[in-house]
Amino acid sequence: MEMTGRLFYSVYKAYFFSKLHQKCYMDTWEIITHLGENREEYHGAMIPPMYQTSNFKFDDLSAMQTALSDEYHYPVYSRGNNPTVKILREKLAALEGAEDALVFNSGCAAISTLLLSQLKAGDHMVCIAKPYGWVKYICDYILKAKGIQCSFVEVLDNDAGVYAYIQASNENTRLWYLESPNTFTFEVTDIAAVALASKERGIITVIDNSYSTPLYQKPLLLGIDFVIHSASKYLAGHSDVVAGVLCGNSESIKEIYQSYYLALGAVISPQDAWLIIRGLRTLPLRLEQSSKSALEILTAIEHHPRIEKIYYPFHHSHPNYEIAKLQMKSCSGLFSIKLKVDNTEAIHRFCDAFKVFSMAVSWGGFESLIFPALAFQVKDETDQNALSWKIVRFYVGFEEVEVLKNDLLQALAVINS
Numbered sequence: 001m002e003m004t005g006r007l008f009y010s011v012y013k014a015y016f017f018s019k020l021h022q023k024c025y026m027d028t029w030e031i032i033t034h035l036g037e038n039r040e041e042y043h044g045a046m047i048p049p050m051y052q053t054s055n056f057k058f059d060d061l062s063a064m065q066t067a068l069s070d071e072y073h074y075p076v077y078s079r080g081n082n083p084t085v086k087i088l089r090e091k092l093a094a095l096e097g098a099e100d101a102l103v104f105n106s107g108c109a110a111i112s113t114l115l116l117s118q119l120k121a122g123d124h125m126v127c128i129a130k131p132y133g134w135v136k137y138i139c140d141y142i143l144k145a146k147g148i149q150c151s152f153v154e155v156l157d158n159d160a161g162v163y164a165y166i167q168a169s170n171e172n173t174r175l176w177y178l179e180s181p182n183t184f185t186f187e188v189t190d191i192a193a194v195a196l197a198s199k200e201r202g203i204i205t206v207i208d209n210s211y212s213t214p215l216y217q218k219p220l221l222l223g224i225d226f227v228i229h230s231a232s233k234y235l236a237g238h239s240d241v242v243a244g245v246l247c248g249n250s251e252s253i254k255e256i257y258q259s260y261y262l263a264l265g266a267v268i269s270p271q272d273a274w275l276i277i278r279g280l281r282t283l284p285l286r287l288e289q290s291s292k293s294a295l296e297i298l299t300a301i302e303h304h305p306r307i308e309k310i311y312y313p314f315h316h317s318h319p320n321y322e323i324a325k326l327q328m329k330s331c332s333g334l335f336s337i338k339l340k341v342d343n344t345e346a347i348h349r350f351c352d353a354f355k356v357f358s359m360a361v362s363w364g365g366f367e368s369l370i371f372p373a374l375a376f377q378v379k380d381e382t383d384q385n386a387l388s389w390k391i392v393r394f395y396v397g398f399e400e401v402e403v404l405k406n407d408l409l410q411a412l413a414v415i416n417s
């Protein structure tokens with residue numbers, strides 16, 4: 001890119017990052033313990049009640065008419081509005097710096113509902129090369145069957161994705177899908193630069209922000225249009241809920257609510273919404289602990305002879321470390337390592353040796369987890385694009401860090417046996 005373009009990008013970026021550090025939204029504690037909760041309405045209860053109801057009663061026909069003509073504002077039926085869900089929506093929107101948010105019964109429901117609402121036959125979208133697995137399925141099967149094409153791009157170049165997104169686009173490109181960092185190899189996209197390039201082209205941008213949560217990264221303030229979360233991870237935080245979030249401006253969210261959200265009906269239950277409201281109370285503490293322990297563990301193992309590579313945005317070896325440091329306030333507790341081994345039996349020995357880390361998918365709860373790529377990846381070293389079977393992903397939970405560190409070190413030692 002020519003000099004003026006570069007200069008413009010850096011000025012734009014400086015502007016947004018200064019905005020990020022300004023107090024342009026409510027304090028986090030105020031959002032998570034007060035916003036949306038009207039204690040005087042429910043006897044001063046510290047914790048809001050769970051409105052476990054499917055429908056709402058009206059006093060007279062005019063009240064019912066009013067409500068039915070505006071289901072966006074009135075509780076009528078819990079596929080649309082429910083007071084417990086409403087509290088959660090307000091909190092999530094405020095945390096993200098968004099005007100509004102919708103909550104779904106899974107992260108995948110949030111993603112598919114959004115993509116179906118924004119794309120029509122003939123449209124094209126560009127997506128990060130290794131998004132969350134089911135996003136690839138949505139693109140390759142569901143969208144494709146509707147006549148929507150999708151290109152996948154690597155973002156590991158010097159510009160962290162901006163050229164990749166531009167080059168993969170054509171006159172039909174309507175949407176750019178980002179996931180930064182993505183959650184197996186932790187590639188980082190330059191969010192502000194990609195958002196700016198999208199605006200110049202009239203392209204909608206969407207980011208999956210599950211890894212960072214709104215506490216560590218606020219993509220809407222960097223110019224992104226929609227933020228998606230799997231609330232099943234850090235937001236709910238206790239491995240007991242599957243849920244998803246979509247944040248955006250009120251006009252778009254209202255439009256989606258009144259069409260695809262109500263029609264596809266992938267709505268969260270009041271109980272799961274209530275559990276996430278509870279989970280949010282401890283989100284800052286949980287994130288801090290997970291992140292601190294992850295760094296400590298990485299420092300202990302980074303020079304280990306059995307480790308070929310570390311995948312973590314805040315590790316100095318990360319190719320886009322500088323950009324990660326700039327756009328993320330901190331880095332959460334999920335990372336991967338590539339083991340220096342030459343057969344799959346060594347991966348089996350390593351993974352089976354853990355006594356504290358459990359082997360499971362997902363992340364964000366109390367329990368520390370490992371997820372070996374070999375669990376879903378066939379060993380194929382000829383395919384350059386395939387995720388290496390030597391990669392194992394770690395989620396660092398809340399057990400004592402010494403215990404976790406020792407567990408990992410003894411498992412590394414077992415490889416040699």
Ligand SMILES: *Cc1c(COP(=O)(O)O)cnc(C)c1O
Nearest residue numbers: 106107108132183210230232243
């Ligand atoms: C888990 C996950 C999803 C999907 O969310 P569900 O709640 O499982 O449907 C999407 N993106 C990322 C990054 C995830 O980790």
